[in-house]
Amino acid sequence: MRKIFLCITCYLFSLNSFCQSINITEVLASPTTNGINVTVKAVSGNGAGYLSHSYTTVGNTINLDVCYWFNNTLPVLFFENDFFIPLVNSGNYTLNVYAKNSSSTISCDNFSTTDVETVTVSYLSNEEFINSKALISPNPFSYSFDIQTTQTITNYSIIDITGKTIISTSSKSELNNQTSQLSTGIYILTLNFDNGQKANYKLVKK
Structure with missing residues:
Protein backbone atom coordinates (compact mmCIF):
# COMPACT_ATOMS: atom_id res chain seq x y z
CA MET A 1 0.00 0.00 0.00
CA ARG A 2 2.84 2.39 0.79
CA LYS A 3 4.47 1.89 -2.62
CA ILE A 4 1.16 2.57 -4.35
CA PHE A 5 0.68 5.77 -2.35
CA LEU A 6 4.17 7.00 -3.23
CA CYS A 7 3.61 6.30 -6.92
CA ILE A 8 0.32 8.22 -6.91
CA THR A 9 1.96 11.15 -5.09
CA CYS A 10 4.82 11.33 -7.60
CA TYR A 11 2.38 11.14 -10.50
CA LEU A 12 0.30 14.00 -9.15
CA PHE A 13 3.42 16.08 -8.51
CA SER A 14 4.71 15.62 -12.04
CA LEU A 15 1.27 16.26 -13.51
CA ASN A 16 1.10 19.63 -11.75
CA SER A 17 3.89 21.07 -13.91
CA PHE A 18 1.83 20.26 -17.02
CA CYS A 19 -1.57 21.45 -15.81
CA GLN A 20 -1.16 25.02 -17.01
CA SER A 21 -3.68 26.24 -19.53
CA ILE A 22 -4.33 29.03 -21.98
CA ASN A 23 -7.88 30.20 -22.62
CA ILE A 24 -8.55 32.06 -25.86
CA THR A 25 -10.91 34.93 -25.07
CA GLU A 26 -11.31 36.40 -28.57
CA VAL A 27 -10.20 35.87 -32.17
CA LEU A 28 -10.55 38.74 -34.65
CA ALA A 29 -9.90 38.12 -38.35
CA SER A 30 -10.20 40.74 -41.08
CA PRO A 31 -9.22 40.77 -44.78
CA THR A 32 -6.46 43.07 -45.93
CA THR A 33 -4.28 43.35 -49.02
CA ASN A 34 -3.16 39.85 -50.06
CA GLY A 35 -4.32 38.07 -46.92
CA ILE A 36 -5.94 38.34 -43.52
CA ASN A 37 -4.90 39.97 -40.26
CA VAL A 38 -5.60 37.86 -37.18
CA THR A 39 -5.66 39.09 -33.57
CA VAL A 40 -5.65 36.42 -30.86
CA LYS A 41 -6.52 37.43 -27.30
CA ALA A 42 -5.90 34.93 -24.50
CA VAL A 43 -5.45 34.63 -20.75
CA SER A 44 -3.48 32.33 -18.45
CA GLY A 45 -4.20 31.64 -14.79
CA ASN A 46 -0.66 30.43 -14.13
CA GLY A 47 1.55 33.06 -15.74
CA ALA A 48 2.90 32.50 -19.22
CA GLY A 49 4.46 34.09 -22.29
CA TYR A 50 3.96 34.01 -26.04
CA LEU A 51 6.60 31.79 -27.69
CA SER A 52 5.88 31.22 -31.38
CA HIS A 53 3.25 30.50 -33.99
CA SER A 54 2.82 28.54 -37.22
CA TYR A 55 0.00 27.92 -39.66
CA THR A 56 -1.09 25.69 -42.51
CA THR A 57 -3.61 26.39 -45.25
CA VAL A 58 -5.38 23.43 -46.84
CA GLY A 59 -8.07 24.44 -49.30
CA ASN A 60 -10.22 26.98 -47.46
CA THR A 61 -9.21 25.85 -43.97
CA ILE A 62 -6.49 27.67 -42.05
CA ASN A 63 -5.03 26.11 -38.90
CA LEU A 64 -3.14 28.60 -36.74
CA ASP A 65 -1.09 27.22 -33.82
CA VAL A 66 -0.13 29.77 -31.16
CA CYS A 67 2.39 28.45 -28.63
CA TYR A 68 2.83 29.74 -25.06
CA TRP A 69 5.38 28.84 -22.38
CA PHE A 70 4.57 28.77 -18.66
CA ASN A 71 6.09 29.96 -15.39
CA ASN A 72 4.09 29.36 -12.21
CA THR A 73 5.93 32.17 -10.39
CA LEU A 74 4.40 34.83 -12.64
CA PRO A 75 1.03 36.51 -12.05
CA VAL A 76 -2.00 36.02 -14.26
CA LEU A 77 -1.24 37.37 -17.71
CA PHE A 78 -3.30 38.55 -20.65
CA PHE A 79 -2.09 38.28 -24.24
CA GLU A 80 -2.90 40.03 -27.49
CA ASN A 81 -0.89 38.96 -30.53
CA ASP A 82 -1.30 39.95 -34.19
CA PHE A 83 -0.54 37.68 -37.13
CA PHE A 84 -0.66 38.10 -40.90
CA ILE A 85 -1.60 35.10 -43.07
CA PRO A 86 -1.05 35.59 -46.82
CA LEU A 87 -3.75 34.24 -49.17
CA VAL A 88 -3.96 33.91 -52.94
CA ASN A 89 -7.47 32.65 -53.73
CA SER A 90 -10.73 34.44 -52.95
CA GLY A 91 -13.39 32.76 -50.84
CA ASN A 92 -14.72 32.07 -47.37
CA TYR A 93 -12.08 30.64 -45.05
CA SER A 125 -7.98 38.73 -53.81
CA ASN A 126 -8.91 41.64 -56.11
CA GLU A 127 -10.36 43.87 -53.39
CA GLU A 128 -9.22 47.48 -53.31
CA PHE A 129 -8.25 48.83 -49.90
CA ILE A 130 -8.41 52.49 -48.95
CA ASN A 131 -5.23 52.13 -46.87
CA SER A 132 -3.21 51.15 -49.94
CA LYS A 133 -0.50 53.81 -50.22
CA ALA A 134 1.90 52.62 -52.91
CA LEU A 135 2.10 51.57 -56.54
CA ILE A 136 4.45 48.64 -57.26
CA SER A 137 5.87 48.23 -60.79
CA PRO A 138 6.73 46.14 -62.62
CA ASN A 139 4.80 43.32 -61.03
CA PRO A 140 5.63 40.56 -61.95
CA PHE A 141 9.29 41.58 -61.78
CA SER A 142 12.56 39.94 -62.80
CA TYR A 143 15.26 41.66 -60.73
CA SER A 144 13.88 44.72 -58.95
CA PHE A 145 10.79 46.92 -58.81
CA ASP A 146 9.89 50.55 -58.15
CA ILE A 147 7.66 51.77 -55.33
CA GLN A 148 5.73 54.98 -55.96
CA THR A 149 4.31 56.55 -52.82
CA THR A 150 3.90 59.94 -51.17
CA GLN A 151 4.57 58.40 -47.76
CA THR A 152 7.96 57.87 -46.11
CA ILE A 153 8.80 54.16 -45.88
CA THR A 154 10.71 53.10 -42.76
CA ASN A 155 11.01 49.37 -43.43
CA TYR A 156 10.62 46.85 -46.26
CA SER A 157 9.84 43.17 -45.58
CA ILE A 158 9.41 40.23 -47.95
CA ILE A 159 7.32 37.27 -46.73
CA ASP A 160 7.12 33.92 -48.54
CA ILE A 161 3.92 31.87 -48.95
CA THR A 162 4.60 29.96 -45.71
CA GLY A 163 4.50 33.21 -43.72
CA LYS A 164 8.27 33.36 -43.10
CA THR A 165 9.97 36.76 -43.30
CA ILE A 166 12.96 36.28 -45.58
CA ILE A 167 13.98 39.92 -46.10
CA SER A 168 13.71 42.86 -43.71
CA THR A 169 15.55 46.10 -44.35
CA SER A 170 15.19 49.87 -44.12
CA SER A 171 17.20 50.38 -47.33
CA LYS A 172 15.55 50.26 -50.78
CA SER A 173 18.91 49.53 -52.45
CA GLU A 174 19.46 46.59 -50.11
CA LEU A 175 15.93 45.40 -50.89
CA ASN A 176 16.77 45.50 -54.62
CA ASN A 177 19.94 43.48 -54.04
CA GLN A 178 18.14 40.77 -52.11
CA THR A 179 14.98 40.53 -54.24
CA SER A 180 17.13 39.99 -57.34
CA GLN A 181 18.25 36.70 -55.75
CA LEU A 182 14.75 35.42 -54.94
CA SER A 183 13.44 32.26 -56.56
CA THR A 184 10.50 32.43 -58.93
CA GLY A 185 7.22 32.54 -57.00
CA ILE A 186 4.66 34.60 -55.09
CA TYR A 187 5.68 36.80 -52.16
CA ILE A 188 4.18 39.44 -49.87
CA LEU A 189 5.81 42.87 -49.63
CA THR A 190 5.10 44.63 -46.34
CA LEU A 191 5.77 48.37 -46.16
CA ASN A 192 5.98 50.17 -42.83
CA PHE A 193 5.34 53.92 -42.99
CA ASP A 194 6.58 56.68 -40.70
CA ASN A 195 3.03 57.36 -39.47
CA GLY A 196 2.90 53.90 -37.89
CA GLN A 197 0.71 52.30 -40.55
CA LYS A 198 1.67 49.44 -42.83
CA ALA A 199 0.39 47.86 -46.02
CA ASN A 200 0.84 44.49 -47.75
CA TYR A 201 1.22 43.89 -51.48
CA LYS A 202 1.43 40.71 -53.51
CA LEU A 203 4.66 40.36 -55.49
CA VAL A 204 5.33 37.91 -58.30
CA LYS A 205 8.94 37.05 -59.12
CA LYS A 206 9.28 35.63 -62.64
Missing part, protein backbone atom coordinates in the same frame (compact mmCIF):
# COMPACT_ATOMS: atom_id res chain seq x y z
CA THR A 94 -12.49 28.69 -41.82
CA LEU A 95 -9.81 29.75 -39.35
CA ASN A 96 -9.04 27.36 -36.47
CA VAL A 97 -6.85 28.83 -33.72
CA TYR A 98 -5.17 26.34 -31.36
CA ALA A 99 -3.57 27.35 -28.05
CA LYS A 100 -0.48 25.16 -27.66
CA ASN A 101 1.41 24.71 -24.39
CA SER A 102 5.19 24.42 -24.08
CA SER A 103 7.38 23.50 -21.13
CA SER A 104 10.33 25.02 -23.01
CA THR A 105 10.91 28.77 -23.30
CA ILE A 106 13.15 28.33 -26.36
CA SER A 107 11.20 26.16 -28.81
CA CYS A 108 7.61 24.91 -28.70
CA ASP A 109 7.55 21.29 -27.48
CA ASN A 110 3.74 21.30 -27.75
CA PHE A 111 2.95 18.99 -24.86
CA SER A 112 -0.77 19.81 -24.97
CA THR A 113 -3.52 21.86 -26.63
CA THR A 114 -5.74 23.65 -24.12
CA ASP A 115 -8.18 25.65 -26.23
CA VAL A 116 -9.51 25.93 -29.78
CA GLU A 117 -11.50 28.77 -31.35
CA THR A 118 -12.98 28.80 -34.86
CA VAL A 119 -14.01 31.85 -36.90
CA THR A 120 -14.99 32.43 -40.53
CA VAL A 121 -13.49 35.19 -42.68
CA SER A 122 -14.13 36.20 -46.30
CA TYR A 123 -11.23 37.22 -48.51
CA LEU A 124 -11.31 38.82 -51.97
Whole structure:
Protein backbone atom coordinates (compact mmCIF):
# COMPACT_ATOMS: atom_id res chain seq x y z
CA MET A 1 0.00 0.00 0.00
CA ARG A 2 2.84 2.39 0.79
CA LYS A 3 4.47 1.89 -2.62
CA ILE A 4 1.16 2.57 -4.35
CA PHE A 5 0.68 5.77 -2.35
CA LEU A 6 4.17 7.00 -3.23
CA CYS A 7 3.61 6.30 -6.92
CA ILE A 8 0.32 8.22 -6.91
CA THR A 9 1.96 11.15 -5.09
CA CYS A 10 4.82 11.33 -7.60
CA TYR A 11 2.38 11.14 -10.50
CA LEU A 12 0.30 14.00 -9.15
CA PHE A 13 3.42 16.08 -8.51
CA SER A 14 4.71 15.62 -12.04
CA LEU A 15 1.27 16.26 -13.51
CA ASN A 16 1.10 19.63 -11.75
CA SER A 17 3.89 21.07 -13.91
CA PHE A 18 1.83 20.26 -17.02
CA CYS A 19 -1.57 21.45 -15.81
CA GLN A 20 -1.16 25.02 -17.01
CA SER A 21 -3.68 26.24 -19.53
CA ILE A 22 -4.33 29.03 -21.98
CA ASN A 23 -7.88 30.20 -22.62
CA ILE A 24 -8.55 32.06 -25.86
CA THR A 25 -10.91 34.93 -25.07
CA GLU A 26 -11.31 36.40 -28.57
CA VAL A 27 -10.20 35.87 -32.17
CA LEU A 28 -10.55 38.74 -34.65
CA ALA A 29 -9.90 38.12 -38.35
CA SER A 30 -10.20 40.74 -41.08
CA PRO A 31 -9.22 40.77 -44.78
CA THR A 32 -6.46 43.07 -45.93
CA THR A 33 -4.28 43.35 -49.02
CA ASN A 34 -3.16 39.85 -50.06
CA GLY A 35 -4.32 38.07 -46.92
CA ILE A 36 -5.94 38.34 -43.52
CA ASN A 37 -4.90 39.97 -40.26
CA VAL A 38 -5.60 37.86 -37.18
CA THR A 39 -5.66 39.09 -33.57
CA VAL A 40 -5.65 36.42 -30.86
CA LYS A 41 -6.52 37.43 -27.30
CA ALA A 42 -5.90 34.93 -24.50
CA VAL A 43 -5.45 34.63 -20.75
CA SER A 44 -3.48 32.33 -18.45
CA GLY A 45 -4.20 31.64 -14.79
CA ASN A 46 -0.66 30.43 -14.13
CA GLY A 47 1.55 33.06 -15.74
CA ALA A 48 2.90 32.50 -19.22
CA GLY A 49 4.46 34.09 -22.29
CA TYR A 50 3.96 34.01 -26.04
CA LEU A 51 6.60 31.79 -27.69
CA SER A 52 5.88 31.22 -31.38
CA HIS A 53 3.25 30.50 -33.99
CA SER A 54 2.82 28.54 -37.22
CA TYR A 55 0.00 27.92 -39.66
CA THR A 56 -1.09 25.69 -42.51
CA THR A 57 -3.61 26.39 -45.25
CA VAL A 58 -5.38 23.43 -46.84
CA GLY A 59 -8.07 24.44 -49.30
CA ASN A 60 -10.22 26.98 -47.46
CA THR A 61 -9.21 25.85 -43.97
CA ILE A 62 -6.49 27.67 -42.05
CA ASN A 63 -5.03 26.11 -38.90
CA LEU A 64 -3.14 28.60 -36.74
CA ASP A 65 -1.09 27.22 -33.82
CA VAL A 66 -0.13 29.77 -31.16
CA CYS A 67 2.39 28.45 -28.63
CA TYR A 68 2.83 29.74 -25.06
CA TRP A 69 5.38 28.84 -22.38
CA PHE A 70 4.57 28.77 -18.66
CA ASN A 71 6.09 29.96 -15.39
CA ASN A 72 4.09 29.36 -12.21
CA THR A 73 5.93 32.17 -10.39
CA LEU A 74 4.40 34.83 -12.64
CA PRO A 75 1.03 36.51 -12.05
CA VAL A 76 -2.00 36.02 -14.26
CA LEU A 77 -1.24 37.37 -17.71
CA PHE A 78 -3.30 38.55 -20.65
CA PHE A 79 -2.09 38.28 -24.24
CA GLU A 80 -2.90 40.03 -27.49
CA ASN A 81 -0.89 38.96 -30.53
CA ASP A 82 -1.30 39.95 -34.19
CA PHE A 83 -0.54 37.68 -37.13
CA PHE A 84 -0.66 38.10 -40.90
CA ILE A 85 -1.60 35.10 -43.07
CA PRO A 86 -1.05 35.59 -46.82
CA LEU A 87 -3.75 34.24 -49.17
CA VAL A 88 -3.96 33.91 -52.94
CA ASN A 89 -7.47 32.65 -53.73
CA SER A 90 -10.73 34.44 -52.95
CA GLY A 91 -13.39 32.76 -50.84
CA ASN A 92 -14.72 32.07 -47.37
CA TYR A 93 -12.08 30.64 -45.05
CA THR A 94 -12.49 28.69 -41.82
CA LEU A 95 -9.81 29.75 -39.35
CA ASN A 96 -9.04 27.36 -36.47
CA VAL A 97 -6.85 28.83 -33.72
CA TYR A 98 -5.17 26.34 -31.36
CA ALA A 99 -3.57 27.35 -28.05
CA LYS A 100 -0.48 25.16 -27.66
CA ASN A 101 1.41 24.71 -24.39
CA SER A 102 5.19 24.42 -24.08
CA SER A 103 7.38 23.50 -21.13
CA SER A 104 10.33 25.02 -23.01
CA THR A 105 10.91 28.77 -23.30
CA ILE A 106 13.15 28.33 -26.36
CA SER A 107 11.20 26.16 -28.81
CA CYS A 108 7.61 24.91 -28.70
CA ASP A 109 7.55 21.29 -27.48
CA ASN A 110 3.74 21.30 -27.75
CA PHE A 111 2.95 18.99 -24.86
CA SER A 112 -0.77 19.81 -24.97
CA THR A 113 -3.52 21.86 -26.63
CA THR A 114 -5.74 23.65 -24.12
CA ASP A 115 -8.18 25.65 -26.23
CA VAL A 116 -9.51 25.93 -29.78
CA GLU A 117 -11.50 28.77 -31.35
CA THR A 118 -12.98 28.80 -34.86
CA VAL A 119 -14.01 31.85 -36.90
CA THR A 120 -14.99 32.43 -40.53
CA VAL A 121 -13.49 35.19 -42.68
CA SER A 122 -14.13 36.20 -46.30
CA TYR A 123 -11.23 37.22 -48.51
CA LEU A 124 -11.31 38.82 -51.97
CA SER A 125 -7.98 38.73 -53.81
CA ASN A 126 -8.91 41.64 -56.11
CA GLU A 127 -10.36 43.87 -53.39
CA GLU A 128 -9.22 47.48 -53.31
CA PHE A 129 -8.25 48.83 -49.90
CA ILE A 130 -8.41 52.49 -48.95
CA ASN A 131 -5.23 52.13 -46.87
CA SER A 132 -3.21 51.15 -49.94
CA LYS A 133 -0.50 53.81 -50.22
CA ALA A 134 1.90 52.62 -52.91
CA LEU A 135 2.10 51.57 -56.54
CA ILE A 136 4.45 48.64 -57.26
CA SER A 137 5.87 48.23 -60.79
CA PRO A 138 6.73 46.14 -62.62
CA ASN A 139 4.80 43.32 -61.03
CA PRO A 140 5.63 40.56 -61.95
CA PHE A 141 9.29 41.58 -61.78
CA SER A 142 12.56 39.94 -62.80
CA TYR A 143 15.26 41.66 -60.73
CA SER A 144 13.88 44.72 -58.95
CA PHE A 145 10.79 46.92 -58.81
CA ASP A 146 9.89 50.55 -58.15
CA ILE A 147 7.66 51.77 -55.33
CA GLN A 148 5.73 54.98 -55.96
CA THR A 149 4.31 56.55 -52.82
CA THR A 150 3.90 59.94 -51.17
CA GLN A 151 4.57 58.40 -47.76
CA THR A 152 7.96 57.87 -46.11
CA ILE A 153 8.80 54.16 -45.88
CA THR A 154 10.71 53.10 -42.76
CA ASN A 155 11.01 49.37 -43.43
CA TYR A 156 10.62 46.85 -46.26
CA SER A 157 9.84 43.17 -45.58
CA ILE A 158 9.41 40.23 -47.95
CA ILE A 159 7.32 37.27 -46.73
CA ASP A 160 7.12 33.92 -48.54
CA ILE A 161 3.92 31.87 -48.95
CA THR A 162 4.60 29.96 -45.71
CA GLY A 163 4.50 33.21 -43.72
CA LYS A 164 8.27 33.36 -43.10
CA THR A 165 9.97 36.76 -43.30
CA ILE A 166 12.96 36.28 -45.58
CA ILE A 167 13.98 39.92 -46.10
CA SER A 168 13.71 42.86 -43.71
CA THR A 169 15.55 46.10 -44.35
CA SER A 170 15.19 49.87 -44.12
CA SER A 171 17.20 50.38 -47.33
CA LYS A 172 15.55 50.26 -50.78
CA SER A 173 18.91 49.53 -52.45
CA GLU A 174 19.46 46.59 -50.11
CA LEU A 175 15.93 45.40 -50.89
CA ASN A 176 16.77 45.50 -54.62
CA ASN A 177 19.94 43.48 -54.04
CA GLN A 178 18.14 40.77 -52.11
CA THR A 179 14.98 40.53 -54.24
CA SER A 180 17.13 39.99 -57.34
CA GLN A 181 18.25 36.70 -55.75
CA LEU A 182 14.75 35.42 -54.94
CA SER A 183 13.44 32.26 -56.56
CA THR A 184 10.50 32.43 -58.93
CA GLY A 185 7.22 32.54 -57.00
CA ILE A 186 4.66 34.60 -55.09
CA TYR A 187 5.68 36.80 -52.16
CA ILE A 188 4.18 39.44 -49.87
CA LEU A 189 5.81 42.87 -49.63
CA THR A 190 5.10 44.63 -46.34
CA LEU A 191 5.77 48.37 -46.16
CA ASN A 192 5.98 50.17 -42.83
CA PHE A 193 5.34 53.92 -42.99
CA ASP A 194 6.58 56.68 -40.70
CA ASN A 195 3.03 57.36 -39.47
CA GLY A 196 2.90 53.90 -37.89
CA GLN A 197 0.71 52.30 -40.55
CA LYS A 198 1.67 49.44 -42.83
CA ALA A 199 0.39 47.86 -46.02
CA ASN A 200 0.84 44.49 -47.75
CA TYR A 201 1.22 43.89 -51.48
CA LYS A 202 1.43 40.71 -53.51
CA LEU A 203 4.66 40.36 -55.49
CA VAL A 204 5.33 37.91 -58.30
CA LYS A 205 8.94 37.05 -59.12
CA LYS A 206 9.28 35.63 -62.64
